[in-house]
Amino acid sequence: MELRGPVVAVEEPRTVSTRNGSRDVAEVTMRPGRGEEPPVTVSLWGSWAETAESLVTGMTVLVTEPSQEEFRGETRYATTAESYVVIEPEFMVNVTDIREWVQCSRQYYLSKFTGASLSYPLVKGSLVHEVFGDLLRGRDLETSVEERVADAGLKLGLLDRDRTAVVEDVRSNAQAIERWLQQGTLTEDDEWRSELTLISETFGIKGRADAVRRGGPVELKTGKNTDAEPRFKDKVQATCYALLLGEHGQTPETGTLLYTKNAVLDRTEETGDLSPAKEFSISSGLLQFVVRARNELVAMEFDSSVPTGYESNAICEYCFEQDTCMVVSGRLDQESKAGAVGTALPAAEREYFDRLYRAAEAERREIHREYAKLWTQSAAERAADDKALLDLQPQERSQRANGTWELRAENDDTTAVSKIREGETVLASDGHPTRGDTELARVVRLRTSTDGTTEIVVHADEPIELRRLDVYPSDYGINGLLTAVHDSVLKGAQRRRDLLFGRRDPTFGETDATFIDNNAAQNRAVELAVTAEDCALIHGPPGTGKTYTLAQTVRALCERGERVLLSAFTNRAVDNALEQLREQGFTDFVRIGTEHGVSDSMQDARLDYRGDPEERAATLRNAPVVAGTAATCGSPVLKECAFDVAIVDEAGQLTEPDTLAAINLADRFVLVGDHEQLPPVVRDDDSALQTSLFERLIDRYPDAAVTLDKQYRMAQRIQYFSSQTFYDGQLRPASPAVAGQQLSELPTVSHEALPSALQDAVAFVDPDGTATGNVNRTEAERVAEIVDAYRSAGVPADDIGVIAPFRAQVAEITRRVSPDITVDTVDRFQGSDRSVIIVSFVATGTLDSPIFEDRRRVNVALTRAKKALCLVGDERALRSDPFYERMLEWAQS
Template identity: 25%
Template sequence: VLVVEEEQTKKIKAITLRQAWCNTPCTKGSYVHVIGTFTAGGQCTVDDEHNMVILHPDHLISATTVGDSFSCMRKAVLQDRVKATSDANESAMIGTILHEIFQEALKTNRWDHEWLLDLIQRTIPRKFETILEIGITVEHVIDRLVSKLPHIQAWAKIFIKAYPGSDAVVRDRNGKTAHMSVNKLLEVEEHVWSPMYGLKGNIDASVQVLMRDESGERTLTVPLELKTGKAVNVSHQAQTALYTLLMSDRYDIDVTYGVLYYLESADTSRVPAIRREIRQMIIQRNELACYVRERLQLPPMTSDSHQCNRCYAQETCFLYHRLSEDGTGETLGMPAKQKFEELVRNLKVPHQQFFQKWDLLLTREESQMKRFHRELWTMLSEEREKLGRCFANVVVDPGSFKELPEGQKINRFQYNLIKHHAPLGFSFAESQIAVGEPIVISDEKGHFALANGYVISVRKRSITVAVDRRLHNARTREPGFDPETRQAFAGLMDVTTGMVASSGHAGCDDEPILYRLDKDEFSNGMALVRNNLLQLMNDNDFRSIALRALIVDGRAPTFKPSPSGYSIQSQSQSMVMNSDQEAAVDKVFSAQDYALVLGMPGTGKTTTIAHIIRSLVARGKSVLLTSYTHTAVDNILLKIRNDGIGILRLGAAAKIHPEVHEFATVAAHPSNTLEELERSWKDPPVVATTCLTINHPIFRRRLFDYCIVDEASQITLPVCLGPIRMAKRFVLVGDHYQLPPLVQNKEAQEGGLDVSLFKLLSESQPGAVVSLEHQYRMCADIMLLSNTLIYDGRLKCGNDSVANRSLKAPRLDALQRHHSSQIQRGRSSNPFLTPLGPPVVCASHESPNCWLTHTISPSNKVVFLDTDALSPASQETLSGGSRIVNQLECTLTYQVVESLLTAGIAASEIGVITFYRSQLAQLRQRLRHRAPALELHTADKFQGRDKEVVVVSCVRSNEACNVGDLLRDWRRVNVAVTRARSKLVVVGSARTLRRSGEPTLKGLVDICEQRGWVRELQPGEVEGHVFDGSSLEDWMSTSTQTQRSSATAVAETSAAQRRKVASPKKAIARNSPKTKKPTGPLRPRDANAVGKQPATTGSPAKKKRAVLGESGGNGSGTGGGRWKVPEKRARVGQKVLLSNKPVLRDIVNEVLDEEL
């Protein structure tokens, strides 16, 4: 018996598992989704005939993976954990192309030989990379494809009809027959995520069929699955049956059949959704989800030696057996034992410990990331929008649809999305969803992942995306719809009317659909990262033994004697290197293993990398250039694009800077021939990509002399392992005195996941480090702060011009517009200070006591505006109940920015930095009329950038002098104070920072006081100036409303949650069962009709989820087992979902500022 608590209502309920369900691997604190009904007393029985339980429904398991798991559960788990897939092979590629040909023919209803031949010719160029990787000819591929066309044509002649003919017969496994015709295509390659069943899948074709059998004639919506191989496998039946569940969830109907077509044998069968078979598949899915989600030990190895020897995941399986399970070859039969011992013979105990440590850290981080991923269905789109990870209630801008025939699959269809009703001050540019970000589009009715793709551009009023699927209304029910006998939907191709996809139906519908656009949270990247770690232990991988010695065993790197004094000027380069850059180039040339370049703020890391690349290429060396972000990679390419160097830029065209598209020959300019593609792979000495793109087939054909990793101090060690495996030597460039890699899980961070490979090697092998110490950004006063606090005096100004740099303010006299001898209280610049008394009127900008002129004056290059004397108005407050803001600092920042603009400083030369996203939101609202030229970001987002003037809002001001974790990180403070070139203005509480117990913050205040840079603001001074009335009054109105509403924010949120909840519902474990009144069934459902659900027009929130509480009893049925549940309590509720989240640091891409 499972005792569960429904999250929203807190009602305690009991689920009795019987018969086949009694061995469900449930643990306390796990989420379950109950498909069935509860009694009035809160009881539900799940047995072979009634109801279902979905364990860990948030973890979506591929239907293909579930099918494959019946042959080997271990392989299925490894496929999810490390993406253990086979290399490209001819059969798989031919199958993929045949699928595409079949789908295109379905969309156009064209089956004639000439058209299909032309389709093959148009499809082949998109497969050049795979053909080249396999090593076969285009002619061979075409021959194989052409030989299959008669099979496709014969099938279409029989089944693609308005009504079934006498030969259109399909059979069940039990021998029952039916006549069937496919008369409408709804969608091809339909991608379905179903948190109801904890499943996901890509359905080859969603079709409408006319089925005639003993039950009569019916129009049904079914999944059509195409198999191009010869082998008939039970997993195919399982996969097709599971697709009926997915389509039931997507189309809100009872999908009773699937259709399975084997092209090679021309066999077409009908796969019924039989409960006993579906039940076994869901139980298998639950067991698989438990292994994957809870990261328990791997399933046992198979005893089938024949299957083991043919398995593509064998190396991965063996390495985990040795490293994670401490296994030996004795558990294997011959010849698997020999392969195992050969593979692991060089792995020692330190290697095992290293692997176990980092694998555990990745697992912890992955669990945190999964929380963000499942927000898609556990959080309202409006709530997720507040966190900057979603845009709610958007619609397709009419007429914006474009199909890009040459685009890759992931970005073939382009749309502009706009707000259905945009609130005042809304801007698409103010979120974490920036250009190049991966996104997923769902509708607001709970149909998830309708399309996936990337952001192309962001404007204030619209966002442009390129996605893999059309956003058409495939779920629109046609007149005369009946959920049992006439399941008729709008489609792409209709045999009866002659409508086909090319007729333009793929655009927008007459009836606008409300969508939600979510940031895709690193959906499968962790598996790739874990594979990097595994390949470090794989002796079959190039350089693995040498890299283990350097990274795990701590062997010191070796260097050649001083190089020959190579000068870049000898190669007719116009750029001159300083002594630091020359030393960096020399260090790289002399390195036999690796070199580390420590680039302090403003020292020109990007320029130095450009020098290194030029020097290496001039000596005939090949270079792999990588970084974590596309922006960083492209910034370096922009430095060398006019140098005549051959460059290949890998990656999706939507993510690449327009000015370096000329190098993206593969993505932006597809090759016309196989030979052309091969030249583009082999010839360029420089290949540039991100760290997470190292699974490209080019890396199985090329070995590089050097790998250069920019932003290396911001990249976790396992991520960094990927690219450095591809070269003989590697160069890491970074600064571990600035922000470390972003780690979201606290346990993973405390365990050391935020220790980059750059930091690890810098501290263990200081002899490998060369430092860039001459900076060309900050004037001497600004540099003094970080030089004293962080860099121990090593930073130097590059020249006198840099040291003496000062702000050019051409209109200082214009500051008089903010001064007046008569200040009206109604136009006071700070409504929060009225209790302090009348304003201290400042009549002239030339007044010696004017704090505003003092702050803006070019002679004052560092100014600390101390707000302590303005308490209590200067203290931080909570916005919305839990988000820290400081309204006074917002006002001061607003006044300083407006004054800088008045004095003639361009908005594009001003940056505003704060440490809290809640404060950032307030500042953006206050300064919204200055967007997009004025940039406002968190300190994390500003790393790597600079402005002429930077204003920093510290936010924290309280009696306890508590500064929180964000300000406590000295590396974040270092970033904040090193972004300004000519003027730095810090707004904050000197007392709070000084007494916080953090040496860096105390040192910052002490230096400012010693240098006379502190300006103590006095009561009334902030109100003593005049600013633009309209924008100010707008803000005052907004701020006042915010204050009035903040006290009731939590109660209103709770009420809103009761009115509208996310799908599916959750529940939380309790320590002991209690008897409470039931709240009624969560989703009334026919227990005997798998996949059947009533049609709904509202939110799909009527689904049941629970978290397991205590279990007891004998489970009933035939098992008679008892549950022993670990003492672990999970608390997942509103606080977890809506607050107390780590502030995300977005270093992926910057928003392109464009005209509105």
């Protein structure tokens, strides 16, 4: 039995006399059944009374295994020896965060935004953990060490580490692991599981256990510990995993900590217990302690308060974060047990930091709601939300050379659609993502054949039965946002901060050079970027050649001896910019990114981290242009680099912290984008992250911006609505040829073969269908007929694109058209164009979905077409909104 629901009232804890002596108790009133049932009172006894001090009205609380008794007609509940009390159980806390909170609540807070820098202890620790996993999967030690060190070549090179010395260091730690694994205490009956992913529905805790042996957790630490017992913070980490394993039917009685450095200590110089493996008993008291610690952390996050260090009785004297803690406290005017140094930042900068901190944490909470949907939604609901692929048929599975597994499955459900993409990390399971056998896996192949069967290939640590894939709602990127804000506000140069906070206007030098001689706006953009002493802003409406201009800017800067960071929101935009550089004869660049993220045409430029450390580091350090997504700019590798200029494309789509991550690495920056197209993607509708830095700066510093006003893509008829609606009528065709282009100019097209309704450059078709959810099958069929009409008139398949607002409608249309017709959502069409674009609006009757409220998405959809644009939708629904009514009048004029 459990009670779960919102808190209605909380009484102060008090001490009462019982027949077993004095005990603390606190009365909590809550509404069970997730708030649907009448209020009840629960007595929290003993240590759980401490948790009541963290409860406030409105919080959700979960009480497991309560006792129940009738008293004067009222049912009363109380905690028992088997009970747990969990605050906000759907707020997912990482196991490592609980470990850090217990050690120091202040350190937990600081680790969110001080970022993991590139350091040898961290790199070595990762290598030893990887070798540990390899050994558990049966891989040879020497092979594993050599291969893992080679994989880390770039990182080791940036740290100026000798490969041979690192191999010896990792080997010595790994040998300690191997000797322990070979001890006689292990038998053939031992069952091992490495890197086990655990997500708790009850406790709101998630993590990956290093290993599980006989149902008990084994955690690896590359440091030393000469005490007989494991360190308490390490016990806490292992106990968290024991708690989660208990939810999965295991009953671990002991945990093991493996301190590998103990094996390489000089026994003539060290005293104490030098054995690497240290076991401890997992008691109910320790299990309850980690839940209470987790509750304290969540309560702090619930009201966005900042911990001081007093919460966990931190010992500051020997803390390696003491100096950082004191600086942050001083600069942000925060209370800290360690004290504070330095002068507080101006109030505007502290408010800016706090505002973006709260916005990032609000995004984290939205992501945690997605975690809860893994179990609160049914499988069918997950699939309907495009978050899961169900009923997969497992195919062959094979062990790879590195000991991990390649798992294959097929899906013959032709109606299945999801947000899962190749290269992404997902939850692979044998049927349920939290209750079943689950592995974190990387999708390496997700392809649908002409008969509708989807082939699925993933790589995972263990060979599970692959029957389901779920989107993995990682909050990993949130700390990256916080780190970018921290680095900008607390580490950024005064001159940069003055610019960002409006205390100083951007300044520019002079040049007599002409960079582009046939487009004044493009030339002015390059000129502004080259002479900028702080920043320059290039506003590039659709089809205006912003990628060409960006490439010219990169070349001009490099010719002046500048080192350039080239970044963007998407991998596609980064690769498009590099393609344009190649077309202009410039190839001296390196691409940072994963094999799946980088396009096929740019694989030869991708910097492989694997190899000789010195050579890998030299390649990165000597490259005049380094390119990668904004998300990559926060990585430890790129944070080791310095640039003269950062150029950020798609800047209108990036949140402000995302943009900061890129520009923090450079002395000056150029933002390129269009705030009238796709906005930043945020989950919280009221978020301060909705406005990009590009939009904020272009509003504040219009003299630092250039708008490209000649477009090379669309016929005059097509571009008219967007020009008038979004660009004050300033967008115009670059030439009469662009303005007057027609489909009949394509050599294979017969204009007369087109139906009369499609002969105009802009057409509207009402299919008289009915939307069911996010699908309109009649409209999808009509779109397929329109595609056939264009094809019959001679339009090549690769010249036709179809855009729909929902993935479900994309899937519905895809099933009805040839595989060589591109059908996708607006977001994935950004940066692309076709001679013919067909837009399916889906909705009938009214425009109820929030997706129709963002007019900028419509701007993107309408401006993908070069020669012909066909809008397909319900006229009555579209005329229910003034904006869409104006669009219809234009289309039908």
